[in-house]
Amino acid sequence: MPLEQKRQAERKQNPRRRIRNFDEVTSVFTPTQAVHEAERCLGCKKPLCIHGCPVEVNVPEFIELIRQWNFDRAADVLRLTNTLPAICGRVCPQETQCERLCTLGQKGEPVAIGKLERFAAGYGSRTSATAPPQGKKVAIVGSGPAGLTAAGELAKMGYEITLYEALHKPGGVLTYGIPEFRLPQRVVDAEVEYVRQLGVDIQLNTLVGKTITIDELFVLGFEAVFIAVGAGLPQSLKVPGESLNGVYYANEYLARVNLMRAFMFPQYDTPIKRGRKVAIIGGGNVAIDAARTALRLGAANVYVVYRRGKDEMPARREEIENAEEEGVAFQLYTSPIEFVGKKGQLRGMRCIRMRLYEPDESGRSRPEAIAGSDFSISCDVAVVAIGNRPNPLLRQATSSLAATAEGTLIADEETGSTPKKGVFAGGDIVTGAATVISAMGAGKRAARAIHQFLKESN
Numbered sequence: 001m002p003l004e005q006k007r008q009a010e011r012k013q014n015p016r017r018r019i020r021n022f023d024e025v026t027s028v029f030t031p032t033q034a035v036h037e038a039e040r041c042l043g044c045k046k047p048l049c050i051h052g053c054p055v056e057v058n059v060p061e062f063i064e065l066i067r068q069w070n071f072d073r074a075a076d077v078l079r080l081t082n083t084l085p086a087i088c089g090r091v092c093p094q095e096t097q098c099e100r101l102c103t104l105g106q107k108g109e110p111v112a113i114g115k116l117e118r119f120a121a122g123y124g125s126r127t128s129a130t131a132p133p134q135g136k137k138v139a140i141v142g143s144g145p146a147g148l149t150a151a152g153e154l155a156k157m158g159y160e161i162t163l164y165e166a167l168h169k170p171g172g173v174l175t176y177g178i179p180e181f182r183l184p185q186r187v188v189d190a191e192v193e194y195v196r197q198l199g200v201d202i203q204l205n206t207l208v209g210k211t212i213t214i215d216e217l218f219v220l221g222f223e224a225v226f227i228a229v230g231a232g233l234p235q236s237l238k239v240p241g242e243s244l245n246g247v248y249y250a251n252e253y254l255a256r257v258n259l260m261r262a263f264m265f266p267q268y269d270t271p272i273k274r275g276r277k278v279a280i281i282g283g284g285n286v287a288i289d290a291a292r293t294a295l296r297l298g299a300a301n302v303y304v305v306y307r308r309g310k311d312e313m314p315a316r317r318e319e320i321e322n323a324e325e326e327g328v329a330f331q332l333y334t335s336p337i338e339f340v341g342k343k344g345q346l347r348g349m350r351c352i353r354m355r356l357y358e359p360d361e362s363g364r365s366r367p368e369a370i371a372g373s374d375f376s377i378s379c380d381v382a383v384v385a386i387g388n389r390p391n392p393l394l395r396q397a398t399s400s401l402a403a404t405a406e407g408t409l410i411a412d413e414e415t416g417s418t419p420k421k422g423v424f425a426g427g428d429i430v431t432g433a434a435t436v437i438s439a440m441g442a443g444k445r446a447a448r449a450i451h452q453f454l455k456e457s458n
């Protein structure tokens with residue numbers, strides 16, 4: 001009986017061993033495990049799991065195909081609605097999406113939908129039929145999950161797509177932010193290759209807004225533009241000493257390790273300070289990734305310093321547990337008030353204890369400093385991971401685009417259309433830092449809206 005069968009668990013590398021390497025922590029299900037897990041699915045007549053998925057993957061159908069050992073067909077079903085399943089299967093917060101709504105979850109443990117997606121994504125031919133050429137060109141700016149999804153969807157509809165990326169490698173946060181031990185670069189490369197095979201021309205090292213403007217793209221014959229430039233500008237703590245040597249913003253720290261392969265020394269000679277005592281400030285996925293990266297770079301002690309409690313941390317539970325297993329320590333209800341240094345080098349932090357008060361407008365408990373509770377933490381590296389905002393460069397270089405007070409671009413939630421004709425936007429640039437799947441959902445909706453716009457402008 002499916003209800004009695006226990007949820008299958010992926011095998012994990014031993015924590016003591018895994019903090020010495022950057023290999024993926026969890027192994028993909030074996031075929032037998034995947035089939036056993038698929039057998040737990042009830043094949044509900046009204047499958048709520050689909051409604052929990054922002055790109056509406058047909059969950060029961062792909063799971064049923066796994067149950068029948070038809071892994072290639074399961075992968076094809078996934079790819080019908082999800083351009084990047086191998087990525088989603090690894091980093092999506094399924095516990096708050098499809099698995100949260102799974103009927104089995106209400107009576108026990110939900111089907112491990114994410115882990116089955118990760119398994120099936122390794123199969124299939126990775127070929128998709130494309131519609132006959134439409135004879136129209138669309139430009140996409142930014143190659144993160146929003147840009148890649150929109151590019152893939154529009155290419156399948158027969159549009160000629162050029163995707164412009166500022167960095168020397170495509171993938172956005174998937175490439176420069178999320179570490180190798182959670183999302184191997186080979187997995188991202190394979191998904192980018194799939195998008196290329198659909199006919200998408202990826203132009204790297206092109207900072208739109210500087211190298212070329214959006215108005216110039218229209219002059220070059222593009223009939224619509226999708227802006228998917230993410231939210232890559234780090235937020236500062238605004239405390240004294242933030243410019244000391246040894247204080248990093250998480251984006252730079254993680255980009256040095258992931259994009260610039262600092263962990264592959266001496267093959268890659270990317271400079272990075274490998275601290276002995278490392279403090280990470282923040283409580284989201286970015287902070288947990290930075291903490292686990294610091295351990296793997298050889299730190300003896302890593303503290304996550306967070307102003308609220310563990311239950312309030314926005315990071316995925318699974319990743320917090322992984323970090324704890326690996327030896328990351330937590331300094332909760334704590335906030336830095338100063339970085340302290342000697343001869344320009346970071347030596348430690350002055351911190352203050354926090355207390356939680358009534359929830360604020362965002363619905364989250366408001367932390368306030370407890371007077372006279374300050375104390376010191378010694379550290380030689382600190383990583384600030386308290387959030388990112390959109391970079392204003394592209395907006396400032398483009399007429400008729402508008403932004404909110406937080407710097408996010410104003411665009412229609414459903415279609416991504418902006419006040420500038422033919423220009424659409426989606427992903428973190430519109431929502432602020434969010435999730436891979438929400439960015440993909442925005443890319444998909446924008447692709448449909450661009451198709452409609454181009455049909456109407458015929």
Ligand code: FAD
Pocket residue numbers: 091092093141142143144145146147164165166167170171172173174177178179206207208209228229230231232254285286289316391393394426427428429433434435436437439
């Ligand atoms: P991005 O991924 O930021 O991509 C934007 C791209 O645009 C970048 O490649 C950038 O170089 C490029 N660009 C910027 N400006 C220009 C320009 N002017 N011209 C050309 N190109 C430009 N989400 C999850 O769901 N699960 C997780 O576990 C998770 N972990 C995370 C860990 C880290 C360390 C970080 C930083 C984020 C994490 N997220 C996670 C969030 C998720 O990665 C983002 O929400 C998602 O990548 C946003 O996608 P996007 O396409 O909008 O932008």
Ligand code: SF4
Pocket residue numbers: 040041042043044047048049050059060101102103104111113
């Ligand atoms: Fe299967 Fe759960 Fe979806 Fe029902 S809700 S079809 S049990 S995955």
